[in-house]
Amino acid sequence: MSTCEPCDPLSEPGAFASRCFFSRGPGTFRVPLSLHADNRAKLVAAMHAHAAATMGAAPTPVVGYAGVVLLRGGVARTRDDTDHEELFRQESYFNYLFGVAEPDWWGMIDLLSGRTTLFMPRLDAAYAVWMGEILSCEHYRARYGVDAVRYVDELEAALAETIGPIHVMKGKNSDSGLDLADALPITEKEVAAKAAARREDGVLYEVLAECRAGKSAAELELMRYVSWVSSEAHVAVMRDAKPGMMEYQLEARFLFHIADAGGCRHCAYTCICACGPNAAVLHYGHAGAPNDRRLLATDIGLLDMGAEYHCYASDITCSYPIGGTFTADQRLIFGAVLDAQVAVIGAMRPGISWVEMHTLAWRAVLSALRGGGVVKGDVDEMVAAGLGAVFMPHGLGHLIGLDTHDVGGYLSKDPPRPAARGLSKLRTARVLAAGQVLTVEPGCYFIDALLDPALADAATARFLDEGVLKRFRGFGGVRLEDVVAVTDDGVDNYTLCPRTVEEIEGVMAGGAWPPKADAAPGLRRRWATLDRATGAMVATEL
């Protein structure tokens, strides 16, 4: 556990550092170092619980429960064959347990004592000239609140002093299909040489991923902060967005706001600034479609942008008319998605299946589209026929935390990925539990590549009217995405963006934000702001 000494972060001229917390600077959130110590304690307890469950009354319980957890931190990367170094961002599991900012470290946790040792690279003298003062192991020990810091070249010797299995990561990330055992292999000779026989890769992955799937109180406050920063940045962009601008200029404003006001040097994912027809391209904004369309007054804008702070992510989508006022068709589609958002957020609570929430969203969207004459017939039959996935082809949302698409979606103990059409894209099929944080992101899009097959298929065509749909070709789409935490009896919504038609049109016309009253209590927005004096999030009254 970290020792928290009294400290005044502002007492040293120009410096903003502390042994108690991480913070980017005055006016940004303070992450207590105890967050990582608590994460480590949670992992140790979970490893013991796993051992107890699988080993039962082991003949030698102490040895049975002994062992260490060994993680390799993220490595510094250069681009192609050049010396261009990408700005380093720590590997997520490593950040979860240790909060180390620098590349090329290793970390070890002893499961019997809970003792944590970090291993840092031994830097040569030139480092002091190019990269800064070479700080001692003791400096980093205090900074990261661990029991010891040694050099990476001492890792083999340190492992030799331990007993029991050396637990390392191996498991497939269900969003990427990739394995950390391949991405950051622990096969370097200094580690594997004498410890190979004790290497155990069958346990840690699922236990640690499950730890990350349920957030601690400290993690929840951090996630509240990063979604607050992101919400404020979205509002700043919404105020600036004007016909004639380029999509990338909205991206530039978002990135500026999160960095300048929030100390967020990284965004959580490439900004999607999709206007007009581009709003129907779910992952617009990549290098081949680089937010380079000019905004028209008639466009709907779909802005999917999230900040990252201390490697924790936000993921928020706002949709609004670039001209500042919704047309009737925009209001119809927006209303359908907002209906779904309110319905899902109102229904979420521990014990509810995420798959149910997804179909609830489909139902709400389709009902509203039927009300607006876009589709016709019985909503249950539409869902059964797969029409939901024509208008909303992506999953309702995903776990979020250190990764935007956070780990733990499909662990072996959890419900498997649904096979049904349109549901197989879900990034988790879990039953909700308090402490989980998920995005809720219903959407409604008019995508030629989906509408054309649906019109050609009798099973879906009977709900559609080609003439009406023609009106929406090129419309783009609407997505509303909030970051919500599951509580004991419902959810807390950390996303504090304008969400009703009136809120959006008001803010775009220069109105105040946050509002004087909550026009949509069904969204369960938990109004809060940063207390700049303490660096903590505090609840606010409207």
Next chain:
Amino acid sequence: MSTCEPCDPLSEPGAFASRCFFSRGPGTFRVPLSLHADNRAKLVAAMHAHAAATMGAAPTPVVGYAGVVLLRGGVARTRDDTDHEELFRQESYFNYLFGVAEPDWWGMIDLLSGRTTLFMPRLDAAYAVWMGEILSCEHYRARYGVDAVRYVDELEAALAETIGPIHVMKGKNSDSGLDLADALPITEKEVAAKAAARREDGVLYEVLAECRAGKSAAELELMRYVSWVSSEAHVAVMRDAKPGMMEYQLEARFLFHIADAGGCRHCAYTCICACGPNAAVLHYGHAGAPNDRRLLATDIGLLDMGAEYHCYASDITCSYPIGGTFTADQRLIFGAVLDAQVAVIGAMRPGISWVEMHTLAWRAVLSALRGGGVVKGDVDEMVAAGLGAVFMPHGLGHLIGLDTHDVGGYLSKDPPRPAARGLSKLRTARVLAAGQVLTVEPGCYFIDALLDPALADAATARFLDEGVLKRFRGFGGVRLEDVVAVTDDGVDNYTLCPRTVEEIEGVMAGGAWPPKADAAPGLRRRWATLDRATGAMVATEL
């Protein structure tokens, strides 16, 4: 060669595209597609020249000069085991020849016909929903101005249709020590299977790197633009910088300006926003030293930041007092570095050795330090004793182009890396030639890790006064870095930043920029601005 059809980029609502040029949007530079066609023609000519030189009068000249050049474009990467995709940036050699924005392409140039074929990934139907409309080979053929576009899975068949060697890249980047043959290996089975016997990796690297080392007229205009954008952004930062801000807030302003005003989505390298003592850390700003110091009125600020446009880089450093007015000591050190800058820029011309320029900079800095009483004795003896590298431990500058530290520093035909102390850090020892673009970045720093050994060594200590140096401990340092192009009779300086004490203090006090008159003609700043109507850089009169 590309066919340039008449086009009006603004005629399609919201779209900004053209078959004639790349541009991020209105008000940004237009890169003619012919830039890449010209680069390819230059490579083909250079390959033939190389063949002629090495083969002489070959018995079968046509077959001897036949063959193809095969390059693999940059690949899309995800972070660790996650599905987090980094924003893709094309590999530099591939961008040089083809200007393709998307990942996972290949390119082939036939050396006899000059015919260029690109190979794009065959995308599945889901791509249209997530990433955007799947565009045809013909679309990309026109967009990139090449002779043909096929699918990557047709590459083996395409290679089978060719004759002669298949030239691929293999060679060590002299800045990183890395090899593109490892970073982007051409060993995929579809390529290697039948073509392995024709694979030739001994020629292309040096020929292509040499092509990049000398810039074409079109490349020079592009580099003029990206340095103009970067200069404007530096001025914006300089105006905003105030005591009490955090260093990262300067970074945020720079990145905003280059993106918003210049359409630059990438910066060329991680921003170095080093204030106070941090200015003595040459590569400050990395993840372990993330620009998180608070600016003090007494700080010198050293801001090393450059934009990137169409993968071409700028690299500019400004140094100025955060309080807005130079102290006597700041003026002394700043003046020493400016002296060096003017001396080098005044001396640069074709035929001059870069190593000579480096020692000229040392001499200028040491002379000024002697004038200010910081060092004492004979300047030539100081240089011989290695004192230059105590105050300026880095190289004077480097080739710049598609990479910040551009290729071609030490090709086998060029002078080898100097062995002498302080000169071995030079990134090139070339003799200057027209068309080269280099940074000129003299500096003067007070680095404990260098001063202490210099004071302890009698050979250098005799020039130093410990008491005087004490005054400068914690001062940080000054660097002035310009991007300059070698011309037929001197240089054109593309960096248009305030550089004299009066210019800097004037701009920081709200004065106009560009200035009414050039206060430092010795810097050879070539005043220019973007013509927003044509997307071209035009020379301006002050």
